[in-house]
Amino acid sequence: AREVLDLAGKLAKAGVTTDEIDAAVHAASVERGAYPSPLNYRNFPKSCCTSVNEVICHGIPDMRPLEDGDIVNIDITVYLDGYHGDCSEMFVVGGRDALDEKGRNLIQTTYDCWVKSMELVKPGVNYNVIGKTIQDHITLKGF
Secondary structure: OHHHHHHHHHOOOOOOEHHHHHHHHHHHHHHOOOEEOOOOHHHOOOOOEEEEOOOOOOOOOOOOEOOOOOEEEEEEEEEEOOEEEEEEEEEEOOOHHHOOHHHHHHHHHHHHHHHHHHHHOOOOOOHHHHHHHHHHHHHHOOO
């Protein structure tokens, strides 16, 4: 899954559609002997999820060309050797310099929330503690 995600991330450029990324993800998955898990799962029509800008998660790839400053999360899940491998990453089309200050703050805040969450993940810590930590941080940052 990570190899496929790395390939997909390199395609997140201005003028490229998320449908084109999806086609590359499908081909790369099959080349590796894997099956793209989202494809046909509960009628999901694509091989990966691409969530652009305000789409929170599980976006369906489409024909809209990406533009500089777009924030796109690419979520890859493949089935290989009896296991599902799942990973995702956020990419900024055109790089961080293509974002305004609010966009850069959003990216940094989401990263900081991820780090804070990972510090809490251990036996005995309830999910709501993780959620509250995230909520407190994003509220402090104005989101």
